[in-house]
Amino acid sequence: MTEITVWRYFATSITLPLVIPIVFLLISTWRFPPKRMNRIFLEIEGGMVGLGLLIYLLLGPTVISAWIAGTLLPVICTIAFLACCELRDGRLAFILVTAGLDTSICDALTTVFVQRDHFLWILLKVLITVLQTLLIWKFCRKPLLEMLDENQIKWGQVVWVPLFLWISLVAFCVYPAVAESRRAPVFPTLVLCITTVLLYVMLYRFQRAIRQQAEIQKYNAILRSEVGFLEKEAAQAEAASQSVRIFRHDMRHFIRLLRSCLASGNLGHAGEILDRLEENTAALGGLGVLHRYTGNPILDTVLTQAAARAEQAGIRFIVGLELPKFLQADVTELAVVISNALENALTAVDKETETKEPHVSLFGKPCGTQLLLEISNSFSGPLRLDPATGLPSNQKEGHGYGTRSIFNFVQKYHGVLECTTQEEEFILKLLV
DSSP states (O other), rough: OBBOOOOHHHHHHHHHHHHHHHHHHHHOOOOHHHHHHOOOOOOOOHHHHHHEEEEEEHOOOBHHHHHHHHHHHHHHHHHHHHHBBBBOEEEEEHHHHHHHHHHHHHHHHHHHHHHHTTTHHHHHHHHHHHHHEEEIIIIIIHHHHHHHHEEEEOOOHHTTTHHHHEEEEEEIIHHHHHTTOOOHHHHHHHHHHHHHHHHHHHHHHHHHHHHHHHHHHHHHHHHHHHHHHHHHHHHHHHHHHHHHHHHHHHHHHHHHHHHHHHTTOOOOHHHHHHHHHHHHHHOOOOOOOOOOOOOHHHHHHHHHHHHHHHHHHHOOOEEEOOOOOOSOHHHHHHHHHHHHHHHHHHHHHHOOOOOOOOOEEOOOEEEETTTEEEEEEEOOOOOOOTTTTSSOHHHHHOOOHHHHHHHHHHHHOOOOOEEESSSEEEEEEEEO
16 A cells, blocks of 8 residues: 655645535534534544544555545535435535635635645645635625525536636646645646636626616515406496486586475375485495595595595694605506505504504605605604615514515615604605
């Protein structure tokens, strides 16, 4: 058996124990509680170090022992991770390949400065790995976990990209330097390392684009549903208003006929006319009257419904809304946004117990082709804003779609959004 230096053997066997913390950082879902997982993690680390030492004591520092350690340790470690990790899809493969690629980058960068046969290689490799692990913890872990948690990409197919990059790095930089006992070439190593970083940046941006597209599709589906409902409500309210106008127009004819019957003493006919008036009045009682706020049926429907809810709850409701002649945003989408904002405002005021004068107000005025909209309501509690949207956050599961819809609307039309509190009032300002 061909002998190698002791340092070269330990350079091979120490690689895996160094990569284990990286895998532990990149996996967030384990089958066991955190304290037990920390203990298992230390046991895996100790087991890999002990097995590497055992192979060295049995076979000595040879090429075969180095190959056995370099093959057997990763296999056992992978099995241990499979037993502890909840992931059972392509994401786990992506994490393991990412960890392997990461440690190969450390190998390549170390070999650029020191040959693998020297004890300084191990010291430099540990230093570079620790530094890289800290960088991953500080800057890379959160976006990578966010990217993996969405699970909107077929990771079983995407994993081939970093896998081939890993193979290229080992084949062209690490392996020739180790086989020929020399340093790794500087330029190809740096190119492959920079390419790896750019690859993961592009994957993260690609995943974010897919997530945003999915959110837009979801927003459009919700919008279509809400628009359909509002159009139906607007049509019913418009029909009710038309019926009221017709009834008012016909009222003078009923009064004329009633007077004629009373003058001629025809009480039976007068009773029939009164019965007809009573029927028409009862029919109109079940119809909602559409208040004319803006002249747009859908917007007026939203404001009429909000006014009715406010009146029922004993909340003062104030509206002063003037639309631009040519609004760049879609008026129907604007109606949905106003509906969501008013619903949130009325719900918030309903929950207030310390407010003396509960109120909700909506004011809007044209700013060229844009609309400056201000919706305010009485508010006395602490304000918690979602850092992603700038809107009030809702921690309850299944809630928050209304505020998300408002945020998507503002993003779509490149508008400006601001939420503030002032003198026991919550104020939402929109410029779209």
